[in-house]
Amino acid sequence: MKCWKLLKEILEWDEGYSEILIEAAGHITTSNLISELRSNLDTEKYRVSEIVNEMQIAADARQKSMPFFLISFFSLTMSIFIIYSSYKVISLDRLPIIGTFRSIGATKKAVTRILLLESLFYGCMGGVIGIPVGILVLKAILQGMGNSLAQGIEIPVIISLPGVFLSFAVAVIVSLLSAWLPVRRASRLPIKDVVLGTVEERHIPRPLIVGMGIVLFAVSALLPHFASGNMLYLAGGFSLLGLIAATILVIPIFTSIVSVGLERFYGAIAGNEGRIAARNMKDNNNTTQNITLLFISISAIIAISVVGNFVTTYISDVFHGAELQGFADGRMEPEFVEQVEKMEGIDKVLPAYVFENTIKAGGTTLSRLEGTDNLEWYSSMLALNYTNNSFLEQAAASFQRKERSVILSEGCLERTGFSIGDEIILSNGTERGSYIIVGSFKSRATNVEAVIPAFYAVSDFGAAVYGFLAYTAADPDAIMVQIRALFGETSNWSRTVEEFNSDALATVGAFLEPMHTMTYFILLLATVGVINNLLINYMQKRRTIAMYKSVGLSNRQNRKMTLIEGFSCGLIGAVIAIFVSYMEIQTIFLVAAPKISMLPELDLWTFFAAGGLGIFITLLGSIVPIIKSRNMKLVEEIKFE
């Protein structure tokens, strides 16, 4: 009672307020408060609406978090592969020690346990050091982000204890899982082979591997097309993992086939060094490992860049594909609209009656219902994407014939449980009318839930003034100036599309800045991983290089061969990455399609730039091995170890 009295007093003040913010008491829901206010206030004079739609915020947040999820997925994949390939080398290098352990009585289990404990230690150290460093970096990024926001918003860093434990657990599990295979294989080798140094790489028949790879690739590519609903997410996840795994299986044979071609090509342009460099790549595990890591890194960068750019566009450019160039949201008499139509340079004007949270469909309140007399213009101005292509034609014809029809947004259909063809009752509490659902749509340019013919907005619900207006014009800015002048003191929200987009980009861009920063982290991880791999490869190859040098390979020739090999690895990795990342992007957007009404625009430059970067990183990583080879002590390397 007290509150109502206070509110009445405020509303009766001569020099009143243009906006009053009301907080619901603890036990009252926002929607109940809104209903109560609407029923007690003159809705002609006062507009009651929710300030913050928490469900919408949650849905928007899910969109923004998608690139970050992708970044985590690809970082984990790269980390697993880097640790696995490092552990493969570590285990091989440790074979003499393993041989000694086994020859003096250590069991296979004991050896496995010792090596796995070591990897557990590495995982723990990684977690203990990485988590505080990560938190500091995150705080720095978010502080920078907060400073750049015009509103001076502080973005709190929320790090929960369960989150910390989860990160630590992931560090340990990734380390253990990645090391498990090579460690297990090394500790199960026959003692005799280990001690005598006659360990051979296990040979798995190539046709079997290639066959498995091709089948897995096909299944991964096709599966998301056959899944729906919640299964689509599972299918999408399996598809991404499957594409990567299948490519890893197929890389060796692909490299061997390409190297045969490269042998001839390099032989013609780079002489025997080129031919030998290409020849060295055939059936070479080191080369395969390099190419695999490069492919994982480059495809991660491409996928994250494309998705990140898409999310930025999707969130900030809500009018993408919409014909309108400006809009006004406010109370507009028919004369107001007539004046706009007469403005110089105006092209199309689309007014609409608006009912916010006043019309119920069945028992459900529609957040926004609009009435228009030209559904075709309405659909193009606001980029309505109809669920079925035939809906627009059917609905437009029905609207033209002034039939009692309604189109609902897909979200509204889901919420209310209605179907196309259903007859529903729309009611504002006093008046009611029955309507047939003739179509459904989704749109990013408007949050309208239902659209009916303007005729019935007037006859059924007494609409007298318009609430929304969209226009196209030769000079949208000039029209907007005039529209704002026409409004005068009347409360309104009017923007050209360009103004709206730059406002949105300024806000959204700041929030998505961490995502772009993370892309650089992925690049750094990729660079470090590739260089680390190349150094490991050099360590494994140095005896072979020494053998070449012992029969007359000069430093200049070695440099030429190393660079050709590095360039070739980079090129093959880039080509594979471009192809596979394209498949990954198809999968990602296939899974996201039900929730979004826009497809990404694929920029060739992104693909080629990432590929070029991969080649550059590989060439960069070749520098240290070249320098180390120059200073190599031949005799020490070629002596049997």
Added chain:
Amino acid sequence: MRELTEKVAIEGKNIVKDFQLGDTRTRVLKSISLKVSQGEFVSIMGQSGSGKSTLLYILGGLDTPTSGAVFMNGIDISKLGDEKMSRIRRQNIGFVFQFYNLIPNLNVEENIMLPLLLDGKKMRDYKKSLTDILEIVGLSNRRKHTPRELSGGQQQRVAIARALIGKPQRAVAELLQ
């Protein structure tokens, strides 16, 4: 008996070789001098650890002495830069290593041809020489096999063939069995 000439194939003068291991300096070769004439067959024998391999590596151009000189055709090869030394290894010396040192990724004929390939020669120009040498070492039917697919003795024969394919003036062999 092979005809010896006055022409010197390899000459070592006061070759000293020290090895540094941490703070310890070990003198393995103490001022060795020798001359090998063209056509001469020389066998260096000694106890294990006496420095035979070290001397061979120096005479074969794979290592440089701490002091002293190694002459081939009147040139002190121990002072040569990498490019020139590598050319000498390709063209003038055939080295057979104790453990063969075959390139694992290359097959038999590629391993044999390697010094010539590194010298810019084309495989097709040496088809006959390659076929002849494969026949001599008895590996004609193994030419496309990689070292992994050969026995120890076969690998050794590939190493010998590689050392001789270019018809070098000098051949150096380490612990042939």
